[in-house]
Amino acid sequence: MKTFAELGLSDALVSTLSGLGYDEPTPIQAQAIPLLLAGRDVIAQAQTGTGKTAAFALPMIERVTDQPVVQALVLAPTRELAVQVAEAIHRYGRHRALRVLPIYGGQPIERQLRGLSQGVQVVVGTPGRVLDHLRRGSLRFDHLRMVVLDEADEMLDMGFAEELEAILQMAPTERQTALFSATIPPAVQHLTLRYTRQPVRVSIAAEQLTTPRIRQIYYEVLARDKLDALCRVLDVEMPRLAIVFCRTRQEVDEIGERLQGRGYAAESLHGDLSQAVRDRVMRRFREGQLDVLVATDVAARGLDIAEVSHVINYDVPTDPESYVHRIGRTGRAGRDGVAITFITPRERRMLQIIERVTRTRIERCQMPTLADVAARRRSVLFQQLQAAIAQAGLATYMKLADELAATSDMRAVAAAALKLLLNEDETEQVDTITRLEPTSPERSQRAERTSRAQRGKPDPERAERGMARLQINLGRNDQIRPADIVGAIANEAGLPGRSIGMIEVRARTSIVEVPRRDAQHVLQALNRTTLRGQRVRAILLTEAAVAA
Known part of the structure; x- marks a missing residue:
């Protein structure tokens, strides 16, 4: 497999891709990018989940000049896909500060008129x-x-044939045209014959639609047990980043809030949220401040985060294509991924249809038990202890260990310490889903990197507009995590997790941003609660006080 540099992309763009976690091009990218860079018209048959957005976006970024006039147009069937594609192009082209504007029905046209008048390139x-x-x-x-016509077959199925013909007829004759479609029915062939010039056709074979790097499994559960099943699977799998897909926006909000209430660093994402809230949620997810993103299928289109290790279908997708869209969010950029689907007994036939169409066997697994959860906790703790032993900074604890060794057997001391850390008695007595502490060495390192990145940002003490900054008396030394703070605010103050802004966990204190209008209510709620068994003392900070 060639590298992105070998495909002909500039060093600056390759560097940006590396920073986003892209290690190597997907098959459709490897075929389409050199052709589009060379100015050829392209007809690409590729399903969502194969990396097709980058396949046309990267050459587009290279060919567009700095002149603030419309030089490239992407047509998409839905507003959700249009927004996702625009975000992707902006993200890939951030080294050039490209001006990209999504325009779609349902948004005030005045905003779009203003954006176009200010000058955009894409x-x-x-x-x-x-x-x-x-x-x-x-x-x-x-x-x-x-x-570029993205998902051309879907646009035609939705009745956009006349609009597409009119737009293409108004476009300059001397232009480059690329058409991406999951299928090439006669209507799509008609478009290609009329509006492309000696196009090169590329395609991805059916067996490549779902990458072999994704392990696909399912659990059969009753509908009323789904939330407990989700929590137990999250506890055993301990994903780096996970996306949980639900069918409806209402369900997304409900599951997101209930996960927050159980201590998970979770947020919701769907089309009813404002763009500012969606941007904030995605920023927190990308930076590792969240472990779980609960989303509708809207987020499956164009959302490209290489670190997503797990996709969980809380509901069975309504069709095989949606299944491919969803699971394509993991196993990206050469990484391994896990796709987990929950089905009820009545949904077995739908799963069989998905298996037949995708030509994939989805493995049935037994729901993890509490013993599995406990074993996973012990395994993680064992890894942490090994990592801690290999590091310096144990002198203080060695002194305490020497004192204990003078009066007790060291094996008994170690066993008692492990018992306290794991809280095994409570785990064995209570038959409920218990939240694992996401403290594997890998996750701890990521959290530390995130914390360092936050501290290194310009003017890190200035709250976002409309937000107030609170200081909590507990921090890393007290084993506090961002998830603990989100859960406390969501449970005690009733504030949705998506409303919470930046969270920075320091050594002895933590800083959290909340909407200014809710600050006093959150303060009162936090000062009535505990975190990790310790009383919370929260205060409202002014910018001057924080800087001091």
Whole structure:
């Protein structure tokens, strides 16, 4: 497999991709990128989940100039996909500060008019709204160099044939055209014959639609037991980052809040959230401040975070294509991934259809027991102890160990310490789903990197607009994690986790941002509660006080 540099991308773009966690191109990227860089028209048959967004976005970023005029257009079937593609192009092209504007129905047109008048280089939109702007004269194709039709078959199925024809007829003849589609039915072939010039056709074979790097399993549970099953699976798997997919927005909010209430660092993501909230949630997820993202299928389109280790289908997808969309969020950039699906007894047939269409066997597994959870905790603790022994800084504890050795057997001392750390008695007596502490060496290192990154940001003590900053008297030395703070605020103050801003856990204190209008309520709630068995003392900080 070639590297991104060998495909002809610039060093600056390759460096950006490396920073985003992209190690090697996917098959569709390896085929399409060199052709598009060379200016060829391309017809690509590729399903969502194969990396097709980057396949056309990366050459687009290389070919667009710094001139603030519309030079590239991406047409997408839905507003959700348009937003996801625009975010992806902006993220890939951040080294160039490209101006990318999504335009779609349902958003105030005045905002789009203002954005177009200020000058953009790339427009990503739905056919209806793009045609509306063209007829208004607010969108012009005078400098258009590249047109991409993303999920062309879906746009035609949704009845956009006339709009697509009208847009392509208004585009300059001397342009580059790329068409990406999961299937190539006659209607798509008609488009390619009329609006492309000597196109090169590339495709991904069916067996490559779901990567072999993804382990696919399922658990059969009753509907009423799903939440407990989800918690137990999270406790045993201990994912680096996990996405939990639900069918409805209401269910996403409910599951997200209930996970927060059980101490998980979880947030919700769906189309009803404002763009500012969605950006905040995604930033926290990318930076590792969250362990779990609960989302609708909207998030499956264009969401590309290489560190996602697990995808969990809380509900069985309604069709095989949605299943492929969802599980394609893990096992990316050459990494291994796990896809877990919960089914009820009535949903076995749907799972069989998914297996047949995707040509994949999904392995049935038994639900982990409390003994499995306890064994996992012991394994993690064993790894932590090995890592701690290998590090310096044990002198103080060696003195205490010497004192205990003078009066007790050291094996008994070690066993008692492990018992206290694991809280085994409580685990064995209570038959409930108990939250594991996400303290594996790998996760601890990631949390430390995140903390260092936060401390190194410019002006780290200034709260976001509309937010107030609170200081809590507990920190890393007290075994406090961001998840503990989110859970306390969500449970005691009733504040949704997505409303909480930056969290920084320091050695002896922690800082958290909450909406200014809720600050006093959160303060009162926190000062009535405990974290890790210790009384919380929270105060409201002014910027001057924090800086001091």
